[in-house]
Amino acid sequence: xxxxxxxxxxxxxxxxxxxxxxxxxxxxxxxxxxxxxxxxxxxxxxxxxxxxxxxxxxxxxxxxxxxxxxxxxxxxxxxxxxxxxxxxxxxxxxxxxxxxxxxxxxxxxxxxxxxxxxxxxxxxxxxxxxxxxxxxxxxxxxxxxxxxxxxxxxxxxxxxxxxxxxxxxxxxxxxxxxxxxxxxxxxxxxxxxxxxxxxxxxxxxxxxxxxxxxxxxxxxxxx
Numbered sequence: 001x002x003x004x005x006x007x008x009x010x011x012x013x014x015x016x017x018x019x020x021x022x023x024x025x026x027x028x029x030x031x032x033x034x035x036x037x038x039x040x041x042x043x044x045x046x047x048x049x050x051x052x053x054x055x056x057x058x059x060x061x062x063x064x065x066x067x068x069x070x071x072x073x074x075x076x077x078x079x080x081x082x083x084x085x086x087x088x089x090x091x092x093x094x095x096x097x098x099x100x101x102x103x104x105x106x107x108x109x110x111x112x113x114x115x116x117x118x119x120x121x122x123x124x125x126x127x128x129x130x131x132x133x134x135x136x137x138x139x140x141x142x143x144x145x146x147x148x149x150x151x152x153x154x155x156x157x158x159x160x161x162x163x164x165x166x167x168x169x170x171x172x173x174x175x176x177x178x179x180x181x182x183x184x185x186x187x188x189x190x191x192x193x194x195x196x197x198x199x200x201x202x203x204x205x206x207x208x209x210x211x212x213x214x215x216x217x218x219x220x221x222x223x
Contacts, residue, residue: 005050007039009067013057014039027056062101066108082152083111084181084189091185093148095157112189114181121184125194127174132194134180136168149182 014024014035021039022032028049037043045053054064085094087104094102094109102109117123126133138146145164150157151172158177160170172180181191 004044005053005064006067007041007044009064010035010045010053011039013059013064017057019056024056028052060101062103066101082150082157082181084114084150084183085109085111086147086183086185091147093159093161093183095150095159112183114189114191117190117192121182121187121190123180123182123190123192125180125192128171130174132172132174132177132180134170134172136182138168138184140165140168144186145184147183147185149180151177152179152181153177 010024014021020032021035025032025035028035028045030049034043038045050061050064054061057064081098083096083098083100085096085100085102085104086092087094087107087109089105089107092104094104096102096111099111122137124135124137126135132151134149134151136146136149138144140146140162142164145166146162146168148159148161149170149172150159151170153176156175158172160172162168162170177194179191179193181189183189
């Protein structure tokens with residue numbers, strides 16, 4: 001284990017929960033002097049106490065060790081607030097409906113911040129019957145590629161894994177899709193909102209003609 005709970009974290013969580021050192025000590029079956037030693041960095045709690053300490057503070061052991069508590073306000077599991085995590089070592093993609101403590105290869109991953117699509121990541125959406133056909137102008141080399149695309153509704157998500165030297169395209173059932181995400185391994189997470197209104201399945205915004213003109217301009221600019 002390359003991380004361990006610190007006294008500062010214990011003190012912060014204890015005070016946040018309005019506990020005295022004595023009250024925490026009684027819950028854990030240790031003395032208040034022992035708790036004081038932890039908080040002043042003169043000792044560490046035994047590993048067998050990690051779970052009881054986490055339970056006392058109503059956090060997970062992972063949160064306790066990392067020092068990052070999770071405030072998950074997304075209790076309604078709205079998929080539009082989805083969080084995506086990508087491991088920089090193996091490229092593993094993890095999706096969460098809200099805040100989470102995610103680790104991969106010993107690294108604690110942070111949720112990606114999504115930016116609106118830009119001129120270097122032009123996305124074209126065409127409505128084909130009951131699907132969105134989504135394509136991104138991208139080189140898709142082994143070093144620089146789109147890793148995945150995802151289409152989110154208020155209560156569901158569709159994900160498509162993409163690979164280097166493949167095609168940067170995907171098809172998604174429309175079914176109320178309100179946001180499309182995609183991840184570039186160099187430039188990060190992007191999004192676009194293809195639907196005009198909330199849960200409006202019939203008024204998908206793809207503006208086909210406008211996108212064709214953009215596509216033509218992109219070909220002139222980027223070959």
